[in-house]
Amino acid sequence: MEREPFPLLPPDPPGRRLDPDRLDLKGMEETELAAFCGELGEPPYRGRQLFAWIYGRGECAFERMTDLSKEFRRKLSERARVGFLAPARSEEAGDGTRKYAWELAGGARVESVKIPMPRAEGPARWAFCLSTQAGCAMGCAFCLTGRMGLVRDLSAGEIAEQFLAARRGLGPEERFHNIVFMGMGEPLENFGPSAAAARILSHPRAGGVSARRLTVSTVGVASRLAEFARAVPGVGLAVSLHAADDATRGRLVPVNRKWGLDALLRACRELPLPERRRVTFEYVLLQGVNDAPGDARRLAARLRGIRCKVNLLPWNPFPGAPFERPSPERVEAFRRELVRAGLTATVRQSKGLPIRAACGQLADDERLAGRARKAPAPVSARG
Ligand code: SAH
Numbered sequence: 001m002e003r004e005p006f007p008l009l010p011p012d013p014p015g016r017r018l019d020p021d022r023l024d025l026k027g028m029e030e031t032e033l034a035a036f037c038g039e040l041g042e043p044p045y046r047g048r049q050l051f052a053w054i055y056g057r058g059e060c061a062f063e064r065m066t067d068l069s070k071e072f073r074r075k076l077s078e079r080a081r082v083g084f085l086a087p088a089r090s091e092e093a094g095d096g097t098r099k100y101a102w103e104l105a106g107g108a109r110v111e112s113v114k115i116p117m118p119r120a121e122g123p124a125r126w127a128f129c130l131s132t133q134a135g136c137a138m139g140c141a142f143c144l145t146g147r148m149g150l151v152r153d154l155s156a157g158e159i160a161e162q163f164l165a166a167r168r169g170l171g172p173e174e175r176f177h178n179i180v181f182m183g184m185g186e187p188l189e190n191f192g193p194s195a196a197a198a199r200i201l202s203h204p205r206a207g208g209v210s211a212r213r214l215t216v217s218t219v220g221v222a223s224r225l226a227e228f229a230r231a232v233p234g235v236g237l238a239v240s241l242h243a244a245d246d247a248t249r250g251r252l253v254p255v256n257r258k259w260g261l262d263a264l265l266r267a268c269r270e271l272p273l274p275e276r277r278r279v280t281f282e283y284v285l286l287q288g289v290n291d292a293p294g295d296a297r298r299l300a301a302r303l304r305g306i307r308c309k310v311n312l313l314p315w316n317p318f319p320g321a322p323f324e325r326p327s328p329e330r331v332e333a334f335r336r337e338l339v340r341a342g343l344t345a346t347v348r349q350s351k352g353l354p355i356r357a358a359c360g361q362l363a364d365d366e367r368l369a370g371r372a373r374k375a376p377a378p379v380s381a382r383g
């Protein structure tokens with residue numbers, strides 16, 4: 001698909017100027033756009049056209065939506081706008097990983113990451129990791145985002161736009177192969193906007209990816225897992241487990257005190273997944289905390305009977321954290337133990353480490369520095 005150059009002037013990008021009188025269409029789904037067109041006295045199929053322009057083409061300027069009548073474009077400009085983001089900062093690591101920092105309306109900053117996929121030849125294929133909240137309230141002990149606390153939820157438009165903005169920078173033959181909601185924030189704590197953004201980005205006319213290639217990662221809000229799977233049919237779910245017993249998990253993931261392992265794994269067993277879909281369990285490996293072969297055996301025992309695979313994440317460091325990353329040998333020994341017990345287990349490569357773009361390393365530095373000055377409380381894995 002041919003893409004116009006990124007429009008730098010109108011309309012007002014979030015973070016620069018807000019026009020509260022004009023409705024931001026970015027983040028609205030097709031039925032909502034159709035209803036809005038109805039309010040403007042236009043037939044519902046206009047909603048479909050608008051959807052294709054806003055998401056499929058990534059267009060933000062009504063005047064360039066050339067198959068809409070002049071009169072309709074005039075009405076749209078009076079009442080509405082299409083919000084967009086321009087990166088406040090963008091950095092590339094030697095391995096090709098690119099991190100974007102976006103400034104949102106109100107001054108909050110979030111980050112997303114474009115990750116190269118291994119490919120022997122042909123134009124580049126990318127994975128895209130986006131944020132659903134600025135900061136996060138869940139406070140996991142090993143995660144830098146968690147140290148920020150929650151700044152605010154993102155809107156569906158702000159979530160989807162991270163992807164659309166990054167897509168504007170791709171070369172003509174380059175494509176995003178999959179999208180993961182694994183950046184800053186807990187998607188199930190920002191349920192409505194995260195689900196809407198996932199539906200938009202996996203819509204066939206949005207030019208994103210199919211639901212099969214979109215994965216939402218959750219800390220394990222057991223009470224809402226099934227509801228999310230129903231809200232975004234076919235979506236991939238990754239559940240952050242990190243331990244096979246409640247005592248260890250409770251120290252690492254405070255929310256475990258509310259939804260313990262039994263409740264969480266029951267919810268995973270009962271997920272309304274399409275056939276051949278498996279849940280992914282994520283497991284951050286922390287040296288001396290949860291990375292012993294015995295931990296792997298206990299994990300395998302707990303996961304018995306669940307259609308799943310395990311993705312191991314050797315911990316990505318950040319300053320001041322009381323953890324260490326296990327050696328590659330120890331990681332491999334853990335993986336082998338899971339495989340021996342009959343599980344599918346892979347190790348996630350940490351891409352973008354030098355620019356702090358790997359899992360759990362995303363944060364708004366300025367806000368974090370402010371918090372550290374105010375509250376220098378150490379975080380301890382021992383609770
Ligand atoms: N809040 C969601 C999604 C964002 S975090 C969740 O917790 O699942 C995405 C993944 O990165 C989670 O599995 C999380 O546990 C993991 N993660 C967080 N900090 C990490 C770190 N420092 N090193 C490796 N993985 C980390």
Ligand code: SF4
Pocket residue numbers: 136137138139140143144145146147183184185186219360
């Ligand atoms: Fe939040 Fe996920 Fe980080 Fe936990 S790991 S603090 S849930 S972003």
